[in-house]
Amino acid sequence: MMLKQQFLNTFFISFLLGINACSTVDKTDKAQPSGLTALECSGTEHYQPLREPPSITAVNKIQTDLSARSVYKCVNGKAIKLQSYIDTQAGTDNRPIGPAYILHVNAKKPGPILRIKLSNQLGDSNKTYDCGHHGKDIKVCTNLHTHGFHVSPKGSDDPSVVQSDYVFIKITPATPPVQYQYDIPADHAPGTHWMHAHLHGSTAPQVKNGMAGALILKGELDKTLATEYGIRGEKDKIMLLTQMSTDEDPVPCGKDENGDDITTAINGQCLPSITIRAGDVQRWRFIHAGVSETIHLALKFSDGRKQTLNEFARDGITLNGIQRQKNITLQPGYRSDVLVQFTPEQCHSFPCELYLIDDASEARSSLLGIAESYKKIAKIIIIANNKTTMRMPPSSVFTNPYPWICEPSDFESCSKRLQEKIVQFATLDNDSGGADFTVNNYVYPDTPVGTPIGPPVQQLRLNNKNTWKLWVGEKQTSVASHPFHIHVNPFQLIDEKGFSYWKDTLLVSVDKNKGRENALTVLSHYEDFDGRFVLHCHNLNHEDKGMMMDVVITK
Structure with a gap:
């Protein structure tokens, strides 16, 4: 009482x-x-x-x-x-x-x-x-x-x-x-x-x-x-996604009613519910604050229909326009800002339900190289709306906030004119039966494994621009991929459709980016701040074991 x-x-x-x-x-x-x-x-x-x-x-x-x-x-x-x-x-x-x-x-x-x-x-x-x-x-x-x-x-x-x-x-x-x-x-x-x-x-x-x-x-x-557009207050939601685990209880969130593990919590809550009125537009700020698992976000009805996710920012930086997707893949460290709206026609009656899920994925789409089953993250409850349907902001509202390092139309040739920096992630078998977690064949901070690729520190100059090449070493036998993260300065990249945007964390895939000839290309400009910081694999287990490198910017 x-x-x-x-x-x-x-x-x-x-x-x-x-x-x-x-x-x-x-x-x-x-x-x-x-x-x-x-x-x-x-x-x-x-x-x-x-x-x-x-x-x-x-x-x-x-x-x-x-x-x-x-x-x-x-x-x-x-x-x-x-x-x-x-x-x-x-x-x-x-x-x-x-x-x-x-x-x-x-x-x-x-x-x-x-x-x-x-x-x-x-x-x-x-x-x-x-x-x-x-x-x-x-x-x-x-x-x-x-x-x-x-x-x-x-x-x-x-x-x-x-x-x-x-x-x-x-x-x-x-x-x-x-x-x-x-x-x-x-x-x-x-x-x-x-x-x-x-x-x-x-x-x-x-x-x-x-x-x-x-x-x-x-x-x-x-x-x-x-x-x-009225998107404020309860319509602007922070969603910190965590994947808790302890030595005593590897899945403390337990199982859902179907007996499936609940591995991802939102704001520390296991399988919460989110209520939204039909016709309302909400902003959901997804933050992958987990350690080592991929999350394939989707909104799924029981009949298999998937709701559109209107993504307008990645890693906290606004895109040019909206990217409309049925699935958004988040690696540890990624952020994604999306707008969601459910129309009354999507429900046969009210309230109606669907789930925010971590969708099933093949091994090659998983950070750890292991096939993942469908998992529930939250229940979405759509209720009737006796108010006016909100307007979805048009793509023109969202614009890239920073000047491009290279114009998207000239990205490839422009990137070749910049001095190149390289990052090779590799998990390498060692003589003791374990593994060494390396960047450019160094275990952090400066222990060489095999033949190092350059010095153990990335040396940069303030206000310079560089092209970075990122790949997984050919000698890696592990099936795990590696999310590249660098502190202080974001980087520009371009996708296969020619769409350019900024990020600070990016998957280097063992399936797509193994070997230097398959390297990812990103561009970075070091503005405002000199000093020492790090780049590393954002599988934090790998980072703790040595897959990290010092970066020093000098004036």
């Missing part, structure tokens, strides 16, 4: 303050409860309404405290101890999801600032920790990366220094809180991005636990969609 009264009080106060009552706002830095009872985890089972992540929204500046803690979280009605991000200013939450930070960019005003003071509370602050790559304590050491932000990579191994997107600092439970400050350029394009733990050696297990959160930059496009 007391819990019920507390919830009602919270709801009433939140309603008066205009705050989402699904998360309790608490500006004191109180510790998360040491445990959650079964009662506190009720209401987290399958088919509960999808909720937004706990969030902080500001126009110019966010200043907050974020802690990494080992706490109990609710997963499908069960309390499971997980390494998690906690930001009580964003709101306490029993789901395994980090906060969302939402800022606004305006090219006519100074860029916004995101200040995060990160404290590591994953262990005893009075102990000494070995946080080297193969250190015995690496899993309780951490740091922070803003995936998709075009910001400075500078920082220091000294925790008293203010950090930007510097991923080399080792923050142990004995380290005092570390101040991060991200100065976002005024001309940064609005878009959907994310943050996650990124200490080499502990990235995969921490992200697998749910140490990830959304980063949203809003701008003129958001204003247009809101004011001219």
Whole structure:
């Protein structure tokens, strides 16, 4: 009864303050409860309404405290101890999801600032920790990366220094809180991005636990969609896709009613429900915050019909127009912004249902080279609409925000005029019966395997432009592919139809891109920031094992 009264009080106060009552706002830095009872985890089972992540929204500046803690979280009605991000200013939450930070960019005003003071509370602050790559304590050491932000990579191994997107600092439970400050350029394009733990050696297990959160930059496009087309509030949804796993429970989300595993959660919820009125247009911001599995997104009715997904941004960068698709493939690190609309004619009666799914795929279409079966992600419930049908924004609303490095019509010949950089990913069998995870035949940071291809560091010059060739080494015997990700600067590419766009993460396929003669071609321009950062395979298990390389931009 007391819990019920507390919830009602919270709801009433939140309603008066205009705050989402699904998360309790608490500006004191109180510790998360040491445990959650079964009662506190009720209401987290399958088919509960999808909720937004706990969030902080500001126009110019966010200043907050974020802690990494080992706490109990609710997963499908069960309390499971997980390494998690906690930001009580964003709101306490029993789901395994980090906060969302939402800022606004305006090219006519100074860029916004995101200040995060990160404290590591994953262990005893009075102990000494070995946080080297193969250190015995690496899993309780951490740091922070803003995936998709075009910001400075500078920082220091000294925790008293203010950090930007510097991923080399080792923050142990004995380290005092570390101040991060991200100065976002005024001309940064609005878009959907994310943050996650990124200490080499502990990235995969921490992200697998749910140490990830959304980063949203809003701008003129958001204003247009809101004011001219009504796409705002509950019609603009963040969907952080995670693939949780623990040593004790590899599939904590359990199984659906057909006995199939639920491997992908949204905002920390297993198989939630999403209700949408027929005729409404919603924006869904998909963020693949998983570790090592492909997601083949589709919206599917029980009779096999698939709903059109109107994709207008990839990796947080707006496309020229809308790409209408029945399936959108997401690799770890990918983002996709889509518009969805269901017409009344699609339902014989109301409410009608369909599912957001991870569609079945052949082995050659899977990141791990293993055929994947159909899996449910969320139930979509379409209800009758007694309001006016919303207008779907036309393709002309969406335009590429950055100047091309090479004009799409001249992409091939232009790319050949630029100095070339190369990245070969390869998983190579070693003499001990295991495997070495390499970039250009180096295991990170600089251990050669066989004959290295060039130096162990990519050296670049500020304001230069380069063509990058990406491929899987011919000596790789593994069937796994590798998502290429580089920090700080996005890259331009072109598809087989001549459509050009920007990304920061791209699959290098063992099926299509094995051998240098089958390499992918992308173009990059290094603007605004010098410093040291990394490129790596975004299968985070591979990155932790050495499939990463330093990149240094000098003036």
